[in-house]
Amino acid sequence: MKKIFVTAVASLMAAAPAMADLVFPSLSYRTGPYAAGGIPFADGYADYFTLLNERDGGIGGVMTRLLECETGYNTEKGVECYESTKGEGALVYQPLSTGITYQLIPKTTADDIPMHTMGYGRTSAANGDVFSHTFNYPGTYWNGASGGINYLLEINGGDIKGKKVALVYHNSAYGKEPIRTLEELQKKHGFELSLLPVDHPGQEQKSQWLQIRREKPDYVMMWGWGVMNQVAIQEAANIRFPMENFIGIWWSGAEHDVLPAGEKSNGYKALTFHNVGRDFPVFADIQKYVVDAGKAAGAGDQIGNVLYNRGMYAAMLAAEAAKTAQGIHGTADITPSMMRDGMEALSITEEKMAALGMPNFGPSFDVSCENHGGPGLVGVTQWDAASQTWSLISDFKETDMEVISALIEADSGSYAAENNIESQCK
Amino acid sequence: MPEQLAFAIEVFLNGLMSGVLYALVALGFVLIYKASGIFNFAQGVMALFAAMTLVGIQNGQVPFSHLINAILGTHIHHFGWHIHSVLAIAMTVLVMIALAWAVQKFVFRYLVGQEPIILFMATIGLAYFLEGFADLMWGSEIKTLDVCLTANACLPQGINLAIDETTYNWFGYGFFIDNLDITATIVAIILVIALVAFSQYTKQGRAMRAVADDHQAALSVGISLNFIWVLVWSVAGFVALVAGIMWGAKSGVQFSLSLIALKALPVLMLGGFTSIPGAIVGGLIIGVGEKLFEFWVGPLVGGATENWFAYVLALVFLVFRPQGLFGEKIIERV
Numbered sequence: 087m088k089k090i091f092v093t094a095v096a097s098l099m100a101a102a103p104a105m106a107d108l109v110f111p112s113l114s115y116r117t118g119p120y121a122a123g124g125i126p127f128a129d130g131y132a133d134y135f136t137l138l139n140e141r142d143g144g145i146g147g148v149m150t151r152l153l154e155c156e157t158g159y160n161t162e163k164g165v166e167c168y169e170s171t172k173g174e175g176a177l178v179y180q181p182l183s184t185g186i187t188y189q190l191i192p193k194t195t196a197d198d199i200p201m202h203t204m205g206y207g208r209t210s211a212a213n214g215d216v217f218s219h220t221f222n223y224p225g226t227y228w229n230g231a232s233g234g235i236n237y238l239l240e241i242n243g244g245d246i247k248g249k250k251v252a253l254v255y256h257n258s259a260y261g262k263e264p265i266r267t268l269e270e271l272q273k274k275h276g277f278e279l280s281l282l283p284v285d286h287p288g289q290e291q292k293s294q295w296l297q298i299r300r301e302k303p304d305y306v307m308m309w310g311w312g313v314m315n316q317v318a319i320q321e322a323a324n325i326r327f328p329m330e331n332f333i334g335i336w337w338s339g340a341e342h343d344v345l346p347a348g349e350k351s352n353g354y355k356a357l358t359f360h361n362v363g364r365d366f367p368v369f370a371d372i373q374k375y376v377v378d379a380g381k382a383a384g385a386g387d388q389i390g391n392v393l394y395n396r397g398m399y400a401a402m403l404a405a406e407a408a409k410t411a412q413g414i415h416g417t418a419d420i421t422p423s424m425m426r427d428g429m430e431a432l433s434i435t436e437e438k439m440a441a442l443g444m445p446n447f448g449p450s451f452d453v454s455c456e457n458h459g460g461p462g463l464v465g466v467t468q469w470d471a472a473s474q475t476w477s478l479i480s481d482f483k484e485t486d487m488e489v490i491s492a493l494i495e496a497d498s499g500s501y502a503a504e505n506n507i508e509s510q511c512k
Numbered sequence: 513m514p515e516q517l518a519f520a521i522e523v524f525l526n527g528l529m530s531g532v533l534y535a536l537v538a539l540g541f542v543l544i545y546k547a548s549g550i551f552n553f554a555q556g557v558m559a560l561f562a563a564m565t566l567v568g569i570q571n572g573q574v575p576f577s578h579l580i581n582a583i584l585g586t587h588i589h590h591f592g593w594h595i596h597s598v599l600a601i602a603m604t605v606l607v608m609i610a611l612a613w614a615v616q617k618f619v620f621r622y623l624v625g626q627e628p629i630i631l632f633m634a635t636i637g638l639a640y641f642l643e644g645f646a647d648l649m650w651g652s653e654i655k656t657l658d659v660c661l662t663a664n665a666c667l668p669q670g671i672n673l674a675i676d677e678t679t680y681n682w683f684g685y686g687f688f689i690d691n692l693d694i695t696a697t698i699v700a701i702i703l704v705i706a707l708v709a710f711s712q713y714t715k716q717g718r719a720m721r722a723v724a725d726d727h728q729a730a731l732s733v734g735i736s737l738n739f740i741w742v743l744v745w746s747v748a749g750f751v752a753l754v755a756g757i758m759w760g761a762k763s764g765v766q767f768s769l770s771l772i773a774l775k776a777l778p779v780l781m782l783g784g785f786t787s788i789p790g791a792i793v794g795g796l797i798i799g800v801g802e803k804l805f806e807f808w809v810g811p812l813v814g815g816a817t818e819n820w821f822a823y824v825l826a827l828v829f830l831v832f833r834p835q836g837l838f839g840e841k842i843i844e845r846v
Binding site: 116117118119120121122125257281282283284285286287289290292293294296299300312313316317320323324325326342345346348350380385 | 519522523526529530578581585587589644647652653654656657669670671688690759762763764766767768769770771772775803806807810814815816818819
């Protein structure tokens with residue numbers, strides 16, 4: 087009798103579908119020189135998945151599991167994290183580093199695991215026809231460069247001919263990303279572009295800012311990260327460069343970038359592809375189900391910060407892609423390959439965002455096989471030092487896709503030729 | 513005055529100021545190397561640790577609060593007080609003395625007589641330990657540093673208007689000199705005078721010099737090596753605190769601060785590892801050299817020349833004077 091019972095239980099266990107967790111790795115950096123930016127992003131990413139588990143019972147009835155791995159913003163460690171976590175059924179990677187992204191593009195493609203590099207990484211990966219497993223919606227660095235110039239056009243009545251624009255950039259692959267786009271836009275709009283590289287880590291920028299003081303550009307754009315941001319804003323204040331004419335990319339526009347300069351940073355601007363502040367219903371849910379329940383990834387004091395919001399936004403887009411994948415394949419227990427399909431069919435509408443408690447938090451967009459980069463809409467935020475808050479001062483606006491598409495086509499075409507990649511979207 | 517000449521003078525002066533900041537970091541290396549023959553890889557992290565401790569004490573931050581909260585389930589982060597800068601600096605100095613004692617007691621006491629490379633590797637381990645310890649103790653977020661004597665007398669930053677106005681009247685172009693750099697220069701001068709006075713006119717200072725000259729001879733006349741090394745590490749800790757304050761005031765106190773050690777290496781190569789004047793002169797040469805090179809040659813080669821030029825300049829000096837400008841000449845006879 088006992089033998090029959092054991093056999094029956096074993097048969098039942100074998101027949102029932104095993105509902106594994108939906109695994110979302112988080113390649114975070116909570117230590118080292120870049121921790122100040124890495125912590126809020128990682129907290130936002132983790133807290134959103136905790137919210138889904140606590141409030142909704144996971145995604146499509148399957149609980150999510152966050153797999154955090156510390157990279158220290160180090161490319162080698164990032165690749166190690168990828169290798170050590172991919173066997174756990176990782177659905178999508180967010181490497182949070184352009185260096186790691188470049189290393190993982192061929193690996194994720196070979197392993198059939200999608201990768202989302204939101205607002206960073208290799209811009210030409212927006213061409214899904216070449217980069218089948220890399221997604222960089224809703225915007226890229228080239229959208230950022232064009233968005234910045236569009237903003238200058240807007241505040242100058244559509245004409246910036248003869249205006250001087252200086253780009254202060256981190257002297258790395260990341261910092262050099264916007265140069266080609268800006269050079270093309272320079273030809274189109276007739277502004278004068280000067281390039282001022284800053285060596286890693288960027289603690290010493292006296293030469294660059296003395297040059298800016300001598301040459302008196304009308305506007306300064308910045309592609310910085312880490313300590314470079316804080317020093318640049320301080321140096322700009324020191325030479326009394328007008329802060330309202332100083333515009334950083336979205337990785338140069340968080341609270342910790344401006345706070346060290348105090349009141350002198352007032353008016354500094356930064357580009358963005360998502361909204362700022364904590365005036366969104368989703369944060370009340372995070373407070374209730376995550377922070378108050380003692381399940382927050384951090385101390386719960388980062389909610390509403392720019393990079394916390396960005397981490398949460400990345401998690402939301404991953405969760406919505408997982409839901410889409412579940413719908414496409416008719417199963418809640420999706421694989422990384424199915425997740426890729428979900429990401430490629432992702433549709434974000436304002437109705438959906440409002441239902442998620444994030445009205446007007448980010449742009450509406452559809453991903454397709456050809457376009458993994460989304461609409462590339464860019465907004466502008468501005469820092470108010472008195473209230474210590476960022477405010478969105480423009481809508482999310484279109485960027486110059488005529489220029490950007492040509493550059494994406496050329497760069498991804500070279501990559502396809504070098505790596506013998508055939509069209510993925512036939 | 514021709515515009516380009518005025519620009520070059522401005523760059524030269526700013527190079528001098530930057531050189532002072534580099535020298536401040538290099539001084540800590542020299543002090544320890546001179547007294548114990550240890551190249552202290554952890555000097556940059558000591559500057560970070562000192563600055564973080566200063567801000568933490570000043571703002572009443574509870575040390576190890578994240579660890580305490582994680583273990584006990586509490587939510588304590590601050591004591592709720594703010595300590596005056598002078599008192600906070602004094603307390604930080606005590607912490608740095610305690611660190612010096614701990615380093616001597618738990619690390620270097622066991623490595624007496626070991627090869628220099630072993631001692632160097634121990635300082636690499638110390639750097640990693642101290643960085644993690646600082647993270648655990650004070651957290652990873654960027655902290656704003658406000659060192660003030662009174663509410664209205666804080667570390668000044670920004671353009672010095674008097675110099676701007678005066679040079680404009682003289683040359684038709686107002687020079688930019690940062691008030692923080694001027695302050696750093698004054699502090700560095702006071703620090704060097706104090707260090708020289710300490711080593712020349714105090715009993716402990718003379719003992720320090722004796723140890724630096726010859727360990728065994730110093731031991732034979734009753735000088736305690738342990739005490740002197742704790743003293744030297746304490747003084748280096750104080751220098752690290754000064755460097756941490758000056759650099760931290762620019763960028764906020766954050767983990768990148770430990771990388772300022774990279775700026776000190778070419779200074780040491782050029783000035784010599786055993787000379788306090790060498791650290792100062794080396795810092796000034798590197799500061800001026802890299803700034804002028806960036807000003808004249810940078811635009812022709814795409815900029816960002818400062819980091820590598822500093823090392824190239826140091827290497828050129830090494831070719832002609834391997835011991836550095838002020839280093840002790842090593843003569844080994846077979």
